[in-house]
Amino acid sequence: MPATPELISPRSARVSAARRLARRNFRGKDRLFLAEGPQAVREAAVYGKGTLVELFATVDAAERYADIVGEAHEAGARVHLADEDVIADISTTVTPQGLVGVCRFIDTPFEDILKARPKLVAVLANVRDPGNAGTVLRCADAAGAEAVVLTDASVDLYNPKAVRASVGSLFHLPVAVGVPVEEAVAGLKDAGVRILAADGAGADDLDDELDKGTMGGPTAWVFGNEAWGLPEETRALADAVVRVPIHGKAESLNLATAAAVCLYASARAQRASGGCRSVTES
Numbered sequence: 001m002p003a004t005p006e007l008i009s010p011r012s013a014r015v016s017a018a019r020r021l022a023r024r025n026f027r028g029k030d031r032l033f034l035a036e037g038p039q040a041v042r043e044a045a046v047y048g049k050g051t052l053v054e055l056f057a058t059v060d061a062a063e064r065y066a067d068i069v070g071e072a073h074e075a076g077a078r079v080h081l082a083d084e085d086v087i088a089d090i091s092t093t094v095t096p097q098g099l100v101g102v103c104r105f106i107d108t109p110f111e112d113i114l115k116a117r118p119k120l121v122a123v124l125a126n127v128r129d130p131g132n133a134g135t136v137l138r139c140a141d142a143a144g145a146e147a148v149v150l151t152d153a154s155v156d157l158y159n160p161k162a163v164r165a166s167v168g169s170l171f172h173l174p175v176a177v178g179v180p181v182e183e184a185v186a187g188l189k190d191a192g193v194r195i196l197a198a199d200g201a202g203a204d205d206l207d208d209e210l211d212k213g214t215m216g217g218p219t220a221w222v223f224g225n226e227a228w229g230l231p232e233e234t235r236a237l238a239d240a241v242v243r244v245p246i247h248g249k250a251e252s253l254n255l256a257t258a259a260a261v262c263l264y265a266s267a268r269a270q271r272a273s274g275g276c277r278s279v280t281e282s
């Protein structure tokens with residue numbers, strides 16, 4: 001590795017090409033997106049050869065994260081040392097961590113998700129906030145879900161804020177994008193998946209569902225918009241509309257918190273005796 005930065009000017013053609021990926025239209029045109037920070041870059045490097053196309057790193061970051069730089073080289077990525085001004089110009093964060101990767105799109109066709117017969121799925125219907133979308137993706141990954149579906153009315157999966165909020169989970173499980181909610185629900189139902197709509201005004205209580213033993217089978221949770229939840233026509237598609245009980249005085253839960261509660265409730269039920277996963281299944 002060279003000892004001094006090789007990309008001095010933010011006007012470099014490579015820097016300009018990377019910088020424009022902060023905009024959705026250029027991401028869609030190039031089918032490339034930015035992954036910022038050591039965790040996301042590491043996951044991109046090990047996801048599959050060719051996923052990480054380029055890596056921009058400050059000299060300090062290249063030394064601090066030498067193992068990640070090595071993995072990027074092994075993955076076939078072009079590694080560029082750059083000064084801090086260049087990294088700040090590419091990055092969309094206030095305090096960049098010195099590593100910015102350029103990655104190829106990795107979303108999965110919805111049909112492939114259905115063929116895998118998933119047991120736990122998160123469906124984001126009309127979720128507009130990228131931070132929420134990325135955090136729900138991270139929650140789904142942590143709970144052991146096998147897929148996430150972003151409907152056609154939801155935020156761009158590759159929005160830099162969504163990628164950051166997923167903290168690498170974007171690279172851990174299949175994610176389908178641009179699926180109409182009606183198509184998503186119909187396909188999952190045909191695959192034997194029960195559809196639960198998460199709604200604060202739902203007729204069914206999550207605790208009651210757990211007590212009744214109805215949550216041990218394959219399940220997809222549908223989560224709605226942060227401000228107004230799920231419209232009636234979407235709730236009508238579900239097998240049940242379930243609310244997370246509020247035992248204290250809080251007015252409500254935010255989207256990501258409610259999603260974590262729901263997904264973990266399903267994960268526990270599925271791993272209990274009689275659930276669709278054995279207690280030893282990962």
